[in-house]
Amino acid sequence: GIQVEQSPPDLILQEGANSTLRCNFSDSVNNLQWFHQNPWGQLINLFYIPSGTKQNGRLSATTVATERYSLLYISSSQTTDSGVYFCAVSSGTYKYIFGTGTRLKVLA
């Protein structure tokens, strides 16, 4: 099955800094989502992005499907950005495979 790797596993930032999170996948996919799991455990949809680039406020994401990776950019980070960021992919089926996540802590 598809393998999903996320990097870095852990990240600590000062408030205001920018960061890039990466998601690599081992096979072609036709669905990809980025989620933020907040400290209370709620998984929040950030982007549905099987290809291309999207932006939503301080967040943007780019998926290069032919090269099997996706990037999540966080600009001007805030303490509320803390939590775990997951990417999840699926390939022609309903079953999503989740990465192990990037744990982000933003310091005030």
Next chain:
Amino acid sequence: GAGVSQSPSNKVTEKGKDVELRCDPISGHTALYWYRQSLGQGLEFLIYFQGNSAPDKSGLPSDRFSAERTGGSVSTLTIQRTQQEDSAVYLCASRFLAGGRNEQFFGPGTRLTVL
């Protein structure tokens, strides 16, 4: 409702007891997933329902786990004779599928603690 809801939000039970967890998906979403997340870990697929099709139960860890979905809407996940290793957060997601867009939306989860 506006989003996926789950109940209870927290459940503490004694080893050997049965528990039932409930998920109410977004209205109109025909697909529903259950996942399990152990502390500090990623999401583990448990079961998938789509309309009236037979569910994909391939992720259920043992025969103590079962799930049903009534009327294509509300789903219940039942764990019989709970064990301490069942302690985890159980997450439900419903899926929006239209125009090739396959997007999951998650509920807040049920935190299960087995003493």
